[in-house]
Amino acid sequence: MFRNQYDTDVTTWSPAGRLFQVEYAMEAVKQGSAAIGLRSKTHVVLACVNKANSELSSHQKKIFKVDDHIGVAIAGLTADGRVLSRYMRSECINYNYTYESPLPVGRLVVQLADKAQVCTQRSWKRPYGVGLLVAGLDESGAHLYYNCPSGNYFEYQAFAIGSRSQAAKTYLERRFNNFTASSREDLIKDALIATRESLQGEKLRSSVCTIAVVGVGEPFHILDQETVQQLIDTFEIVREEESAPAEPEVATEQDAAPDQAPGADQGGAENQGGAEPQGGSPMDI
């Protein structure tokens, strides 16, 4: 049953300097359906893949509005995500009550990370099993952060988390250089394409994804289904017209995806087996 004698407790170090329970929590993020975020100078777009648990059920909400200027997309344990969203909402409201101005995004993210960090250092707690993409706008501009169960946080130009997010990341990595100057519409389009990359052979439809936007003069809001479907239809038509250049792109991505996915799985299995970390430090993300 136990493959590892150092993973029964969050506070127990392995001799290799790792905290397995924390790493397992980060695995939970990878199991959740994908969430994607990308940012220009003025806008941030969040997108997520909606997966229903069964044919008979609806999907769970994965994007939450925190305040007019902040929203989150989550991957992992949705229940934990809701608790953290509620915490973020109340922090925003309290700040707004005291100072009558919006809470700077970076500060909320640090508070959130500190909250997650505490759970990695207390024997009677468990780390949150959720990764959050925090999109926000404040006086220093548009921001996109990733918050991890380990208590680490990073600022990104574009990022994707959750299952099959590697394909979306590959797409974003190829395109992110242009994002800073992107228009709101282009950003949404890129979000939709990145979302499509992380779908499992499904067709991209508004019913399988959610898109949310925050930007200058535009409070955080989730786009309604019709709008999303219209956007999908418009760029899918454009894509068919440009099918010649678009085709090889799709091909390479499909090649890339199977390579990455099993690789990640093996990595996870090895981690559980307590093997030496390959490459970067295991706590990096």
Next chain:
Amino acid sequence: MDSVSESQRTLYPYVTGSSVVAIKFKDGILMAADMGGSYGSTLRYKSVERLKPIGKHSLLGASGEISDFQEIMRYLDELILNDNMWDDGNSLGPKEVHNYLTRVMYNRRNKFNPLWNSLVLGGIKKGQKYLGTVNMIGINYEDNHVATGLGNHLARPILRDEWNENLSFEEGVRLLEKCMRVLLYRDRSAVNKIQISRITEEGATVFPPYSLKTYWEFSAFKNPTVGAEGSW
């Protein structure tokens, strides 16, 4: 639980400062106050600084109970220290500090233990000028020119007539001196040692104290009770 008789509250002020007058001008905010500290009606202290810079973008002027003002300064120093400790490039502007003070003042009044002050908070951040006031019961507002205490009655009518947004620094100081001179003549707790402070995008300056030129030889000043039947 402390009983009401045991708890200590400011039931009335001990040492008080008089009016603060503040205006917006072309490049920011100007504030003026004298340096008197009255123990009841006795002019007990003559060098009390009542204008203080708060953080990078704000300036505070206080009238009323001096020790309560010192307490408020402790709150604000802590607030600014904590803000700086984030070290993330964000900083509280005058609007945020004013709102914070509003919450503190109103909260203390609701505990029936008010901070016995009228405060003026001015500042400029990212080209946005801000000037507001809050008093001991939490009443607060923003305006282009504000004054506390007797200044509300004696200085603001002058400001309403003569103020405009594009005053230069020199014109602004002259206008404030005019207000302070009227207060000096008519407010018995005003003293002739005033300070002017300025805040612009470049930062806050509290200028060294100086005196206003006065002229007391007007006939009405010489014999103020003439024609006032029954007065001594």
